[in-house]
Amino acid sequence: MSLIPQFIPKFVLETRVEVSNKWVILSPIIAIILTLFSGIIIFSLMGKDPLLALYTFFIQPVTTLFGVTELLVKATPLVLIGVGLAIGFKANVWNIGAEGQFTMGAIFGGGAALLCNNIESYLVLPFVLLLGILGGAFWGAIPAFFKTRFNANEILTSLMLSYIAVLFLSYLVHGPWRDPGGFNFPESQLFSDYAMLPVLVENSRLNLGSVFAILVVLLGWILIARSIIGFQLRVVGLAPAAAHYAGFKHSGLVWLSFTISGGLAGLAGIAEVSGPIGQLLPSVSPGYGFTAIIVAFLGRLHPVGVLFASLVMALSYIGGENAQIEIGLPAAVTGLFQGVLLFFLLACDVLVRYRIKSSSFISGKRS
Amino acid sequence: MAPLLKLSGVTKSFPGILANDNVDLNVMPGEIHALLGENGAGKSTLVKIIYGLLKPDSGLLEWQGTPLKLLGPSEARALGIGMVFQHFSLFDALTVCENIAIASDSNLSLKTLHSKIMEVSEDYGLPLDPDRYVHSLSVGEKQRIEIIRCLLQSPKLLILDEPTSVLTPQEAKNLFVTLETLAASGCAILYISHKLEEVKRLCMKATILRNGAVVATCDPRLETARTMAERMIGSKLNNIQRRKSPESGRPRVRINKLSLKSSDPFGIDLKSISLNVSRGEVVGIAGVAGNGQNELMAALSGEVIQSYPNDTIVFDDICVAGMRVSERRAMGSCFVPEERYGHAAIKEMSLKDNALLTSSKNINLVKKGLLQFDAINDLTEKIIFDFDVRTTGSKMESGSLSGGNLQKFILGREILQEPGILIISQPTWGVDAGAALVLRKSLLELAARGCAVLIISQDLDEIFEICDRIAVLYQGNLSALMDTETASMDQVGLLMGGGNGE
Incomplete structure (x- = not known):
C-alpha cells in the first residue's frame, strides 16, 4: 500500500481564495469563441462553407441599419424579462413562468388598448403599459402566493401557469376579442396609434420599448448591486438560515422577486403587442420567456451582462432565420447554437471559483 | 524504541x-x-x-x-x-x-x-x-x-x-x-x-x-x-478580572414558563423554562449539546415565533414572544447562534457583506435603501481591528477564515452594535485560549455598560469564568439558577448529566 507510487496528475483544479472577477467576465466571452469554433466544425461536416455560414449567421444580419434595429427589437423583450429573472434567481426564487407573465401582460395591456381604441388621448399609452405591467405582476403573484402560503414549488406552479396564460390568449382572440371585421381570422382589432409605442428610427420597428429596456438595466443594477433589498435577495439565495437570523422576511422577498420579474415580463409583453405586432394574435412570443432564462445565466445574473447576453441571443434568432433563407441551413441550427453556447458557458464557469494549477509547481511556500 | x-x-x-x-x-x-x-x-x-x-x-x-x-x-x-x-x-x-x-x-x-x-x-x-x-x-x-x-x-x-x-x-x-x-x-x-x-x-x-x-x-x-x-x-496571558456581581438591577430579559414544541422530529421540546437576566448581569446556561439549546436560542432570537404570544418572553418590559427577528433587533437586542457557517455568517460572501448582515438597520450603512459602501468598509475594518480578526482584508470571503477567527468577527459585529440584550450560543466554541480571552473580556465590558448577557455554552470553564449566575438545561428542562460563587463544578456537571445536583 505504502509502496504504490502516487499518481500525480499534470494539472489540478484548485479552489480560489476569492471569486475571480476577471473570469466572471472572461468565461462567457471564451464560451462564445468556442461556440464559433464548434460552428466551423459543424458547418464543415454539413458540407457548407464554414466561413460563409458563420458570416451569414452572425455578421450579415447586422450589416444594414434595418438589421441592427431588428436585432434591438428582438433583444428588447429578452432584456426586460432577463433582468427580472436575474433578480429572482439571485434569491433562488425560480420563476420559470415568464412566458406566461409576458402573455398576461400582453392580454391586460392589449385589453386596455382595445377598450380605449376610440379614445384619442396621450394618456392611453401610459394606461396600456401600466395594465400590462400589472397583468404580468398579477400572474407572477400567483406562484408567490402558493409558495409563501402552501410552500408549493414555484418551478412547477409558474411553469404550469404559463400554459394557462397562453391558452387564455388563444381563447380570447378566437372568441370574445376577435376582430368583427377581420374575415374570421383569430386576431384582435389593430390598436389605435394612441396605444402604440412611438417608433424611434423611421422605417424600422425599433420603438420606445428599447429605451425602457435600457432604463430597466440601470434600475436593475442599482437594485441588485447597490440597494439593501438586493443584498437581502443575495443573502436569501446563498444562505436562507442566515437571512432568517438577520431578520430578512423570506416571504416578502419571494413576493418581491415574483412581482418584479412578473411585472417586467408583463412590460415586455405589452411592449411587444403595442410595438412590433400592433394587435393581439394567438401567439405573441417565439418563446422569449424561456430564452430569457438562458439570457439571465449567460449574463451572470447581472443586468449589464443580461443586456449583452440578450444581444447575443437575439443575434442567434435573426441569424438563424437569415441562414435558413440564404444558404438553406435547417432551423434547428439556432437551437443548436444556443445549446452549445450554454454548454461551453457552464464549462468555463468552473474557472470562476477554481484555477488550474500545474502540479509540477508544488512548493511549500506561500502562493 | x-x-x-x-x-x-x-x-x-x-x-x-x-x-x-x-x-x-x-x-x-x-x-x-x-x-x-x-x-x-x-x-x-x-x-x-x-x-x-x-x-x-x-x-x-x-x-x-x-x-x-x-x-x-x-x-x-x-x-x-x-x-x-x-x-x-x-x-x-x-x-x-x-x-x-x-x-x-x-x-x-x-x-x-x-x-x-x-x-x-x-x-x-x-x-x-x-x-x-x-x-x-x-x-x-x-x-x-x-x-x-x-x-x-x-x-x-x-x-x-x-x-x-x-x-x-x-x-x-x-x-x-x-x-x-x-x-x-x-x-x-x-x-x-x-x-x-x-x-x-x-x-x-x-x-x-x-x-x-x-x-x-x-x-x-x-x-x-x-x-x-x-x-x-507566543505571549503572556492576562487573567480575566472577575468582577463583583452587580447589584440586582432591573431585569431586561424575563422568560416565564416558556414551553415550545420543537419543529425538528429529533429535536427537544422546551418545558416551562423561566429565567431573568438583569442589567449588567451575565447569566450562563450550561448543558450538553442537543438538550434544547438550539430550540431555546431560536425562540429567544425570534427565528421561531410563538403562535399564541403571551408574556413568555419579555425584553425590557415589552412582550416579544410574537415578534419577528427584525422587530426584536430593532429594540436593541442582538443574537449569535451556534452554527457559524450559513447561519451567523455567509461563507460565500465577503466580510463586508457579513458585517452588513445584521447591521443593516444602522442608518449610516443604508441610506434611503441604498448601501453606503464607505461606511460598510469602515465598520468592517473596525471589527477586524478591534477584535484582532486574522485575515488579509475585508474583501475576503468569510469562508476563508478559520472557525475561531470568524467567531471573533461575528461577535465583534454584534458587540459593536452596543446591544442592550445579547444572547449568544457557544461564544468561544473551538476558539483558542488567546482569542477566547479577548471575547470573554469584551462580553464582560459590554455587561458593565448595562447590557444583559445570556450565554448558552457547553464549556463549563467559560461559564464559571464569566457568569454571575448559572442554570443547566437538560432534556428541555432548565434547573434553578445558582450563584456562580456558591455553585460547584461537580454539581453543575451532575445536572448536565440528568442528576439532581445534590
Missing part, C-alpha cells in the same frame, strides 16, 4: 496561507500525545494529512519505519490509523449497529458486528447498546459510537479532535479511563484539545504548533496550563 509514526519536514499550503510549515512529529506506541495550538495553527491540517485526507506538499511520513504515502482515509484505516472527528457523521434514523456497518470497510454480517460491538464496549468500558437508535442517544453516547467504530479496526494510532468539548465532566472522566486503558494496550493516541487542564491530566507528551510551525515539545505533566497557553499564543 522506534516511533510508530514519524513526520519530518511536513509542509502544506493552501491559497493565501501556509497551514503546516516544516513540521516534525514523533508518536511512540502507547503514548498519549497532545497536539496543541491556537485556531488556525494547523492542527487540523496536520491530522488530516496523517489520516490521508490531505496530501502534504513536501515532507516525509514514516509508519513503523517505512515511508508512508496515503491515497485516502481507507488506506489509513487499513494500516491501523483511526480518527474521531469533532463533528459526528451518524444517521439519526439508524441503529448504532447499522451506523457502524455502513461506514465499515469489512463485510461482517450485522450479527457478527453486533457481538463484536458488545465485546469492544465491555473491554474498554464504553457502555453502548447496539440496537438503540442514534437519535435517542446523548452526545456522549454518540461519541462512543465513533470511538468503537475505530476500535473495531484494532487501531495502532487513534486521533481524537477535541473529544471532550461535547461531554459533561463526568463523561470526560470516563473517556480518560478508556483512553488510558487503550494506551496501556499499546495503542498510541494523538489528542487535540483546547482544554489544557485535561491535557495535563491525560497526556505524556505535547507538541505545540503556532502559525503552522512546531514551537515546542514538552511534557504536560511538568507544565502548568498557563505556561502551555503562553507557548501557544
Whole structure:
C-alpha cells in the first residue's frame, strides 16, 4: 500500500481564495469563441462553407441599419424579462413562468388598448403599459402566493401557469376579442396609434420599448448591486438560515422577486403587442420567456451582462432565420447554437471559483 | 524504541496561507500525545494529512519505519490509523449497529458486528447498546459510537479532535479511563484539545504548533496550563478580572414558563423554562449539546415565533414572544447562534457583506435603501481591528477564515452594535485560549455598560469564568439558577448529566 507510487496528475483544479472577477467576465466571452469554433466544425461536416455560414449567421444580419434595429427589437423583450429573472434567481426564487407573465401582460395591456381604441388621448399609452405591467405582476403573484402560503414549488406552479396564460390568449382572440371585421381570422382589432409605442428610427420597428429596456438595466443594477433589498435577495439565495437570523422576511422577498420579474415580463409583453405586432394574435412570443432564462445565466445574473447576453441571443434568432433563407441551413441550427453556447458557458464557469494549477509547481511556500 | 509514526519536514499550503510549515512529529506506541495550538495553527491540517485526507506538499511520513504515502482515509484505516472527528457523521434514523456497518470497510454480517460491538464496549468500558437508535442517544453516547467504530479496526494510532468539548465532566472522566486503558494496550493516541487542564491530566507528551510551525515539545505533566497557553499564543496571558456581581438591577430579559414544541422530529421540546437576566448581569446556561439549546436560542432570537404570544418572553418590559427577528433587533437586542457557517455568517460572501448582515438597520450603512459602501468598509475594518480578526482584508470571503477567527468577527459585529440584550450560543466554541480571552473580556465590558448577557455554552470553564449566575438545561428542562460563587463544578456537571445536583 505504502509502496504504490502516487499518481500525480499534470494539472489540478484548485479552489480560489476569492471569486475571480476577471473570469466572471472572461468565461462567457471564451464560451462564445468556442461556440464559433464548434460552428466551423459543424458547418464543415454539413458540407457548407464554414466561413460563409458563420458570416451569414452572425455578421450579415447586422450589416444594414434595418438589421441592427431588428436585432434591438428582438433583444428588447429578452432584456426586460432577463433582468427580472436575474433578480429572482439571485434569491433562488425560480420563476420559470415568464412566458406566461409576458402573455398576461400582453392580454391586460392589449385589453386596455382595445377598450380605449376610440379614445384619442396621450394618456392611453401610459394606461396600456401600466395594465400590462400589472397583468404580468398579477400572474407572477400567483406562484408567490402558493409558495409563501402552501410552500408549493414555484418551478412547477409558474411553469404550469404559463400554459394557462397562453391558452387564455388563444381563447380570447378566437372568441370574445376577435376582430368583427377581420374575415374570421383569430386576431384582435389593430390598436389605435394612441396605444402604440412611438417608433424611434423611421422605417424600422425599433420603438420606445428599447429605451425602457435600457432604463430597466440601470434600475436593475442599482437594485441588485447597490440597494439593501438586493443584498437581502443575495443573502436569501446563498444562505436562507442566515437571512432568517438577520431578520430578512423570506416571504416578502419571494413576493418581491415574483412581482418584479412578473411585472417586467408583463412590460415586455405589452411592449411587444403595442410595438412590433400592433394587435393581439394567438401567439405573441417565439418563446422569449424561456430564452430569457438562458439570457439571465449567460449574463451572470447581472443586468449589464443580461443586456449583452440578450444581444447575443437575439443575434442567434435573426441569424438563424437569415441562414435558413440564404444558404438553406435547417432551423434547428439556432437551437443548436444556443445549446452549445450554454454548454461551453457552464464549462468555463468552473474557472470562476477554481484555477488550474500545474502540479509540477508544488512548493511549500506561500502562493 | 522506534516511533510508530514519524513526520519530518511536513509542509502544506493552501491559497493565501501556509497551514503546516516544516513540521516534525514523533508518536511512540502507547503514548498519549497532545497536539496543541491556537485556531488556525494547523492542527487540523496536520491530522488530516496523517489520516490521508490531505496530501502534504513536501515532507516525509514514516509508519513503523517505512515511508508512508496515503491515497485516502481507507488506506489509513487499513494500516491501523483511526480518527474521531469533532463533528459526528451518524444517521439519526439508524441503529448504532447499522451506523457502524455502513461506514465499515469489512463485510461482517450485522450479527457478527453486533457481538463484536458488545465485546469492544465491555473491554474498554464504553457502555453502548447496539440496537438503540442514534437519535435517542446523548452526545456522549454518540461519541462512543465513533470511538468503537475505530476500535473495531484494532487501531495502532487513534486521533481524537477535541473529544471532550461535547461531554459533561463526568463523561470526560470516563473517556480518560478508556483512553488510558487503550494506551496501556499499546495503542498510541494523538489528542487535540483546547482544554489544557485535561491535557495535563491525560497526556505524556505535547507538541505545540503556532502559525503552522512546531514551537515546542514538552511534557504536560511538568507544565502548568498557563505556561502551555503562553507557548501557544507566543505571549503572556492576562487573567480575566472577575468582577463583583452587580447589584440586582432591573431585569431586561424575563422568560416565564416558556414551553415550545420543537419543529425538528429529533429535536427537544422546551418545558416551562423561566429565567431573568438583569442589567449588567451575565447569566450562563450550561448543558450538553442537543438538550434544547438550539430550540431555546431560536425562540429567544425570534427565528421561531410563538403562535399564541403571551408574556413568555419579555425584553425590557415589552412582550416579544410574537415578534419577528427584525422587530426584536430593532429594540436593541442582538443574537449569535451556534452554527457559524450559513447561519451567523455567509461563507460565500465577503466580510463586508457579513458585517452588513445584521447591521443593516444602522442608518449610516443604508441610506434611503441604498448601501453606503464607505461606511460598510469602515465598520468592517473596525471589527477586524478591534477584535484582532486574522485575515488579509475585508474583501475576503468569510469562508476563508478559520472557525475561531470568524467567531471573533461575528461577535465583534454584534458587540459593536452596543446591544442592550445579547444572547449568544457557544461564544468561544473551538476558539483558542488567546482569542477566547479577548471575547470573554469584551462580553464582560459590554455587561458593565448595562447590557444583559445570556450565554448558552457547553464549556463549563467559560461559564464559571464569566457568569454571575448559572442554570443547566437538560432534556428541555432548565434547573434553578445558582450563584456562580456558591455553585460547584461537580454539581453543575451532575445536572448536565440528568442528576439532581445534590
